[in-house]
């Protein structure tokens with residue numbers, strides 16, 4: 017993107033932020049982000065990434081908008097029910113940022129497409145709704161050395177971990193196994209309030225913005241837990257596990273795994 021009178025004004029408040037400045041803003045203009053899932057987390061993440069001036073955004077999701085999504089998936093309008101989420105999201109993003117390059121994939125993220133897709137972007141935001149896809153995102157990010165902003169949310173809060181391959185732990189270092197379903201009910205079972213997804217998804221966008229602009233300290237290595245009901249946020253430093261099957265010293269995962277090799281029985285947490 018080239019500076020013009022219009023975008024100097026559009027991003028003027030960004031430019032005033034010392035840690036970002038013109039150099040950081042230009043890095044955002046030149047950056048690309050893939051968002052996995054246009055749901056509860058993806059909706060705010062997509063809008064705030066676009067608002068920040070990211071140059072190119074990809075969205076992958078194989079679902080259509082349902083009326084039960086609308087309590088939290090705020091990128092979709094009521095008249096989008098029945099449409100592909102990626103198409104509805106593209107329309108909303110282009111209405112908001114006509115100059116944005118939006119690439120949409122109305123298909124599931126799979127072992128077959130994940131690595132090639134991740135390589136097309138500078139960073140990945142995981143707004144998926146199931147643990148199998150979250151682990152697939154993790155493994156593909158480690159294999160392609162793309163930074164990944166992982167998160168999950170249910171009821172009033174969630175967790176977030178930024179994975180910077182080669183510079184910190186991955187999701188498997190911190191959560192080696194997918195939790196049993198009884199310990200991790202999904203939003204279709206436990207419920208979710210949309211503002212909680214808004215908080216976590218917007219925070220994911222912030223992580224990606226910091227990563228890509230160079231603002232702030234090196235991200236990664238921190239597990240953030242956000243509870244909006246009790247107004248509690250905890251941030252715990254976590255270390256890379258040298259025996260991790262994905263990012264350890266002798267990785268055993270050398271290509272993305274088929275979904276059944278993760279966990280076939282899991283469901284929605286976004």
Ligand SMILES: [Zn+2]
Nearest residue numbers: 186189260263
């Ligand atoms: Zn790891």
